Amino acid sequence: MTPVFKLHKIIKRYGQREVLHIEEINIHGQKICAILGPNGSGKTTLMRIMGLLTRNDTGTVNILGEDIHWGKEQLLKLRRQMTMVTQTSFMFEGNVYDNVAYGLKIRRMPERGIRAAVEKSLELLGMSAFIAADARNLSGGERQKVAIARALAVEPRVLFLDEPTANIDPQSAVEIERHVRFINRELGTTIILVTHNLFQARRLADEVFFMWDGKMVERGSAKDIFEQPQDERTRSFLSGETVF
Numbered sequence: 408m409t410p411v412f413k414l415h416k417i418i419k420r421y422g423q424r425e426v427l428h429i430e431e432i433n434i435h436g437q438k439i440c441a442i443l444g445p446n447g448s449g450k451t452t453l454m455r456i457m458g459l460l461t462r463n464d465t466g467t468v469n470i471l472g473e474d475i476h477w478g479k480e481q482l483l484k485l486r487r488q489m490t491m492v493t494q495t496s497f498m499f500e501g502n503v504y505d506n507v508a509y510g511l512k513i514r515r516m517p518e519r520g521i522r523a524a525v526e527k528s529l530e531l532l533g534m535s536a537f538i539a540a541d542a543r544n545l546s547g548g549e550r551q552k553v554a555i556a557r558a559l560a561v562e563p564r565v566l567f568l569d570e571p572t573a574n575i576d577p578q579s580a581v582e583i584e585r586h587v588r589f590i591n592r593e594l595g596t597t598i599i600l601v602t603h604n605l606f607q608a609r610r611l612a613d614e615v616f617f618m619w620d621g622k623m624v625e626r627g628s629a630k631d632i633f634e635q636p637q638d639e640r641t642r643s644f645l646s647g648e649t650v651f
Contacts, residue, residue, distance in 0.1 A: 409472050411436040411565060411597050412457055417466035419452055427452050427621045429466070434614070436564070439591050439598045441608035441629070444618035445644060450601045451569060453618070457599060458567050459486055471564065487514070490563040494570035496554030498542040503534065503553055506542045510561040528556040532586055548579025555586060565597045566590065572607065580607075587611060605645065609633050617641045 412434040419427035427449040434440055442450045455461035456468065459475065459482055468475040470485055490510070499506050504525055511521045529535045532552040537545065542553060551571060558566055568587070572580035584607065590596050602608055608615060608629065615632040617625040617640075625638045636642045 408435055410434055410469075411471060413467075413469035414457070415467045417453075417456065417463045417468065419449075419456065419461070419463050425621060427456070427463075429453065429621075429623055432616070432623065434597070434599075436597045437591070437595045438613040439587070439600060439611050440614045440616065441600045441602060441612035442616045442618060443602070443605070443608055443644070447620075448618040449621040450618055452621075454491075454567055454569060454599060454601055458489055458491055458565075460491075487561070488563055489565040489567065490558040490561060491567040491569065492551070492554045492558050492571055494573040496550055498545070498550055498553065501542060503529070503537045503540050503542050503545075506553055507557045507560050509557065514561070524560045524562075525556075528560040529553075531559060531589070532556045533582065546576075546579075548575040548582070551575055551579065551583055552586070555583065555590075559590065559594075559596075563596065565599065568598060568600045568602075570602055571600070572604065573602075584611060605633075617644065619644075 410433040412432060414429055414432040417427060417429040418425060442453065444450050452461060456463050459470065462477055471488060473481065473485065499509060507525045507528055508521050511524055529538055532555055534552050534556060537549065545553065572583055587598060588611065591598050600611060612629045615627060615629050616623055617632065619640045625632065625636060625641045632641065633645065636645060
């Protein structure tokens with residue numbers, strides 16, 4: 408099976424500072440992959456390159472079977488197959504329906520199809536009762552569920568989650584984790600998760616990548632990484648000795 412992501416000798420610099428130096432990453436589809444590491448380790452930069460939001464300086468990137476040349480048409484086509492939810496998801500002015508329908512309207516889907524997709528996504532996230540609610544008046548947990556519903560409405564092959572439960576109440580976090588599992592297992596969506604929540608990564612991830620100072624220092628199954636980490640830096644991070 409062709410990997411969904413193939414990155415080879417990726418370097419990213421900001422000015423003279425090298426923030427990312429990745430030798431090789433291959434990620435196969437329909438998995439939940441968690442990217443861990445302390446602040447400044449390059450997690451978000453890596454995710455943005457994978458999401459075609461930040462361009463690498465050197466190296467090769469292959470996404471969804473295509474070598475990336477950063478042309479506008481290719482970027483648009485591939486970006487429409489991926490979507491991202493961050494820890495502080497922005498809500499557009501209007502109600503929940505309008506927010507979830509946004510990406511579909513951009514794609515010029517017929518209104519009947521838009522309504523069906525919005526209702527299906529909100530139902531998956533347990534937010535059907537909020538369809539007419541003002542999106543900006545929702546709680547933090549409710550906003551995140553709407554943001555995930557908005558992402559799912561376009562039926563992405565890849566869903567990026569950047570600290571998706573960092574700023575919400577514990578009960579909403581538990582519910583979102585349950586939805587993430589469903590999205591992966593039942594819809595077959597590949598999920599790339601960046602999180603500081605080690606317990607969350609252990610609960611959700613099939614595969615874990617541990618980063619340090621812009622480099623990928625260890626990777627493996629969640630069980631192997633959490634129970635038998637091989638690198639001293641990984642052990643230090645997981646034991647709490649490393650400050651996030």
